[in-house]
Amino acid sequence: MPKLIIISNRLPVTIDRKDGELFYHPSAGGLATGLKSLDDDMDKIWVGWPGKVIEDEWEIPAIQKDLERQGLIPVFLSQDETELFYEGFSNKVIWPLFHYFTEYATYDDQYWLVYQEVNQKFADEVNNIIEEGDIVWVHDYQLMLLPAYIREQHPKVSIGFFLHIPFPSYEVFRILPYRKPILDGLLGADQIGFHTFGYMRHFLSAVYRISGHEHNFGKLTVDNRIINVDVFPMGIDYQKYANPERYLGKEIHPERYIRDGRKLILSIDRLDYTKGIPERIKAYAQFLEEYPEYIGQVTMAMIVVPSRSNVDQYQELKNEIDTLVGSLVGTYGTFDWEPIQYFYRSFPFEDLTALFKAADIALITPLRDGMNLVAKEFIASKETSQKGVLILSEMAGAADQLTEALIVNPNDVKDVINNLLIALEMPEEDQANRLSIMQSRMRKHTVSHWAETFIKEQIIMTEFSNKHIQSLEVDSEQREALLNHYGTSTNRLIILDYDGTLMDFHTDPQAVKPDDELMEILSELNNDERNKLVVISGRDRETLDTWLSPLGIDMAAEHGVWMKRNDKWKASRSLFKSWKVDVLPILEDLVERTPGSFIEEKDYSLAWHYRKIDKDLGEKRIREYRDVLQYLTANLDLQVLEGNKVVEIKNSGVNKGKATASWLRKSDWDFIIAIGDDQTDEDIFKVLPDSAYTLKVGLQQTIAKYNIMSVQEVRQLIKDLNSK
Numbered sequence: 001m002p003k004l005i006i007i008s009n010r011l012p013v014t015i016d017r018k019d020g021e022l023f024y025h026p027s028a029g030g031l032a033t034g035l036k037s038l039d040d041d042m043d044k045i046w047v048g049w050p051g052k053v054i055e056d057e058w059e060i061p062a063i064q065k066d067l068e069r070q071g072l073i074p075v076f077l078s079q080d081e082t083e084l085f086y087e088g089f090s091n092k093v094i095w096p097l098f099h100y101f102t103e104y105a106t107y108d109d110q111y112w113l114v115y116q117e118v119n120q121k122f123a124d125e126v127n128n129i130i131e132e133g134d135i136v137w138v139h140d141y142q143l144m145l146l147p148a149y150i151r152e153q154h155p156k157v158s159i160g161f162f163l164h165i166p167f168p169s170y171e172v173f174r175i176l177p178y179r180k181p182i183l184d185g186l187l188g189a190d191q192i193g194f195h196t197f198g199y200m201r202h203f204l205s206a207v208y209r210i211s212g213h214e215h216n217f218g219k220l221t222v223d224n225r226i227i228n229v230d231v232f233p234m235g236i237d238y239q240k241y242a243n244p245e246r247y248l249g250k251e252i253h254p255e256r257y258i259r260d261g262r263k264l265i266l267s268i269d270r271l272d273y274t275k276g277i278p279e280r281i282k283a284y285a286q287f288l289e290e291y292p293e294y295i296g297q298v299t300m301a302m303i304v305v306p307s308r309s310n311v312d313q314y315q316e317l318k319n320e321i322d323t324l325v326g327s328l329v330g331t332y333g334t335f336d337w338e339p340i341q342y343f344y345r346s347f348p349f350e351d352l353t354a355l356f357k358a359a360d361i362a363l364i365t366p367l368r369d370g371m372n373l374v375a376k377e378f379i380a381s382k383e384t385s386q387k388g389v390l391i392l393s394e395m396a397g398a399a400d401q402l403t404e405a406l407i408v409n410p411n412d413v414k415d416v417i418n419n420l421l422i423a424l425e426m427p428e429e430d431q432a433n434r435l436s437i438m439q440s441r442m443r444k445h446t447v448s449h450w451a452e453t454f455i456k457e458q459i460i461m462t463e464f465s466n467k468h469i470q471s472l473e474v475d476s477e478q479r480e481a482l483l484n485h486y487g488t489s490t491n492r493l494i495i496l497d498y499d500g501t502l503m504d505f506h507t508d509p510q511a512v513k514p515d516d517e518l519m520e521i522l523s524e525l526n527n528d529e530r531n532k533l534v535v536i537s538g539r540d541r542e543t544l545d546t547w548l549s550p551l552g553i554d555m556a557a558e559h560g561v562w563m564k565r566n567d568k569w570k571a572s573r574s575l576f577k578s579w580k581v582d583v584l585p586i587l588e589d590l591v592e593r594t595p596g597s598f599i600e601e602k603d604y605s606l607a608w609h610y611r612k613i614d615k616d617l618g619e620k621r622i623r624e625y626r627d628v629l630q631y632l633t634a635n636l637d638l639q640v641l642e643g644n645k646v647v648e649i650k651n652s653g654v655n656k657g658k659a660t661a662s663w664l665r666k667s668d669w670d671f672i673i674a675i676g677d678d679q680t681d682e683d684i685f686k687v688l689p690d691s692a693y694t695l696k697v698g699l700q701q702t703i704a705k706y707n708i709m710s711v712q713e714v715r716q717l718i719k720d721l722n723s724k
């Protein structure tokens, strides 16, 4: 039976020691709940750190045994590893940077080295247990290299990755010295999930700018695999918060937290600089100053859960919060009223839900937060009362789904104060309306729903990817049929595009001279006298001649303006080039305004290339110039052709399809194959008969019969044809 292997930094249990004895605390986190509901057809195994450094090696086998019984596989970390991998790279580099606290990120190569080692340690553990058909799901920023490390050993296994924290904008991500290997690590997955569309967009932009892979509606093609990048907003165990009495099997006592009918404002966070705790206290103090009628009428219950106390910034933050709370109490507190009740500890679930129920307002104003589940839990806890207002930072991922909350910019004190006032004065009917809309959404989008959707999509994606990619692989029927047909035919037409089909793209178009391997396989293909090999390209004839004439093959240059047969170039028909003097100044203007782009002048065409510049800028320029070019060319029997990061202007009536037709007519071919990657190659596919094999390189929409994933695969196919 296939298994689901979940990997996260921490196991859902923590080992502890009391009087020398080891014991295990379960931690019923959201993730564990979500996974419980997953299909029982699958065994589940969880791999992670058990939360304690085990110094005595002899204790390890017993711990392993205990945990294995619960389906848990521990990865043991040394003291140094927890310091450098967890507190160091994870929490002093990635955490601050991904939450836009760039000045807190400390770059230390030792952290990075140990981050790689520990990711490898996790991978070794996982690689030992993977079997065919297993599904792997990796969680969060501590394990971003893991997908690639697992893929190295198990190229076919289905791997998902989910990031629980924000993925920052490219401008922030690019600061990271290890940005490329981190992306390579993530791109080992088949599916990469984020809480919001914003994070997904940032990730795709970083992948494009740093690794050069373009996406197509969130699908990336990397190393012959399709990767699905998508949004999966995490939910909560709704019923647990909506009905905690049933969950706990006992009464809850919210009244303990309600004093003298005062309104209760709730604030709950882990101690972290991303949570905006000092800013919140300051806004509250200013609110009391601006609206003194609320003095004595409201109380803020502020729970700060201790965390990461070994990291300097957290200690400083704790001191700052202590001072601010002290000053607030000092300024406004009276013998029978405290403006703020501050708890620096965690609360048992029973008390936490009592607080949720008691609170009139939840003030959740992180400066950045991947999702923020507390906001969702507060909404669920109002299921019975239908009273309560959520004030939520727009910087929390949850703001995308909790759109009926009062959404604020946590840096804008006035905005927070105004919304606090609105919340305090909101009529109950309005409160109930907003709550019920959000509740019906949360009720459906639970954490179980999240986990099920993620895994379901991952399975669909992996199957699709394998099927799609294997459609032309050795074992597939079509490929066999193609090769057999080739083997038994005697009069074959083989049409190949050059750039992006036989050679990978390069920012400098002149740098893609054919390499030895390509010359060898093309020469072998051409030496078979049953073959007519034609390279049809948009390039000028001089370049094609310099590169390919030693092969003695037929060629078409400039999309068919020139055609070479029996070693002689001929222009396709009466073409004219007088128009170039009119069009050239426009393209020069385009280059002037877009540094890094350039013009290629050919005999009968002009091309503007924008391969070296930002793709979005290139596309914006095309939009701006499209009209003027079309206006100018309309009366001149010219056409404007948009290709892969190039716009080409040439005589109309010339295209790769016409060129193809001229070879097609020459004989009664019994085998035809055409391979191309560009929009302009679609013209080739269009003119060929149904019996032809047409192949598009890449995943784009095409009228070709098959997709082939890469230049390497095209070359492999040619090699296979040669060996027939």
Ligand code: GDG
Pocket: 030, 164, 165, 234, 268, 269, 270, 303, 305, 345, 346, 347, 348, 349, 352, 369, 370, 371, 372, 373, 374, 377
């Ligand atoms: C990451 C991302 C993202 C808090 N205090 C107490 C307590 N809690 C519970 C809450 C909630 C959970 O802890 C914290 O939720 P977060 O959303 O902040 O999650 P984290 O795991 O810290 O952080 C975050 C999340 O991953 C999920 O993807 O939302 O953005 O940073 O469930 O109720 N529970 C108890 N006592 C407390 O004092 N019992």
